[in-house]
Amino acid sequence: MLTIKTFTFNPYQENTYLLYNESGNAIIIDPGMYGEQDQQELLAFIANNKLKPTLLLNTHCHIDHVLGNSFVHEKFGLLPQFHEGEVPILVAVQNYAPQMGIRYDISPIGETFLNEDDTIHLDDDELTVILAPGHSPAHICLYSADQKFLIGGDVLFRNSIGRTDLPGGNHQQLLDSIKTKL
Numbered sequence: 448m449l450t451i452k453t454f455t456f457n458p459y460q461e462n463t464y465l466l467y468n469e470s471g472n473a474i475i476i477d478p479g480m481y482g483e484q485d486q487q488e489l490l491a492f493i494a495n496n497k498l499k500p501t502l503l504l505n506t507h508c509h510i511d512h513v514l515g516n517s518f519v520h521e522k523f524g525l526l527p528q529f530h531e532g533e534v535p536i537l538v539a540v541q542n543y544a545p546q547m548g549i550r551y552d553i554s555p556i557g558e559t560f561l562n563e564d565d566t567i568h569l570d571d572d573e574l575t576v577i578l579a580p581g582h583s584p585a586h587i588c589l590y591s592a593d594q595k596f597l598i599g600g601d602v603l604f605r606n607s608i609g610r611t612d613l614p615g616g617n618h619q620q621l622l623d624s625i626k627t628k629l
Contacts (some may be wrong), residue, residue, distance in 0.1 A: 449572050449594060454489060457481035458549075459511035463493065470570050471497040475525070475588070476598055477506055480517030487525055502567065502593055505529040506552075508537035508598025508611065510544060512584075516554035531560040532585025536615055539616040550560075550566065572573055574598075579628050581621020582609035588629065603629060 452465040461479035469559075473493070480486045485618040493500065503525035505512055516527050537554055544551035561567075563578035567589065574589040582601045586609075589598040601609035603625060 449569065449591060451596070452492060454479075454485075454492075456485040456488075457511055457514055459599070461511040461514075461549065463489070463515070464570075465489070466497070466569065466574075467496070467532045468572055469569055471496070471498050472569055473500045474502040474504060474567070474569055474574075475500050475519055475523075476504045477512040477600065478503065478519045479480045479511050479513075480515035480518055482488050488521070489515070491503075493579035500525060501569065502560070502569070503557075504538075504589065505533070506588065506602075507586040508533040508540065509583060509601070510540045510547075510549065512552070512600065513537060513540060514551065515547075517552035520555050526555055526557040526559075528557045528559050528561050529588050530562065530585035532580075533583060536583055539614070563587075577628050579621075581611060581617050581619075581624045583613070584615040586624075597629065599629070601602075 449466045455549050456462040456479040461478045465472035500523045501518040503519050503528050515611040541553050561576045565576040567574040579586050579588050579602045
């Protein structure tokens with residue numbers, strides 16, 4: 448059974464998720480840590496709970512969701528996994544972050560990409576990848592059928608949906624994703 452720990456990081460107030468099970472294995476999703484305080488908060492929780500991160504996943508690659516990718520890679524040796532359609536979004540971050548006054552350590556690009564209906568395993572626990580574009584070109588959500596929860600990134604919020612005014616956003620596509628996929 449997966450336990451979900453949510454952190455709210457960076458100037459954008461982005462949600463970073465740490466999913467872990469009884470064995471202590473963990474998945475870091477959308478690491479948005481910006482600065483040492485955010486980094487130490489994540490590291491302290493991992494250490495205090497004797498967790499071992501084994502996967503780094505991004506629902507999409509907007510700046511607020513990838514600010515901590517480089518840090519996680521350095522600390523745990525994990526390469527990010529996301530849908531290949533997000534590569535241009537990730538690469539663009541290094542170009543616009545300085546214009547926004549944001550310090551950004553360039554994220555590595557993973558060797559493995561996620562596709563719709565892929566199954567992600569954390570020991571006996573499973574997450575299914577759902578391709579839900581609209582907020583970004585190849586945004587994914589992660590669904591646990593056993594526990595009936597969804598990690599929705601920026602697709603769906605309580606009483607709201609993700610914005611579509613960023614590059615690669617498409618309002619109608621987001622609505623279609625929500626109606627047909629979620």
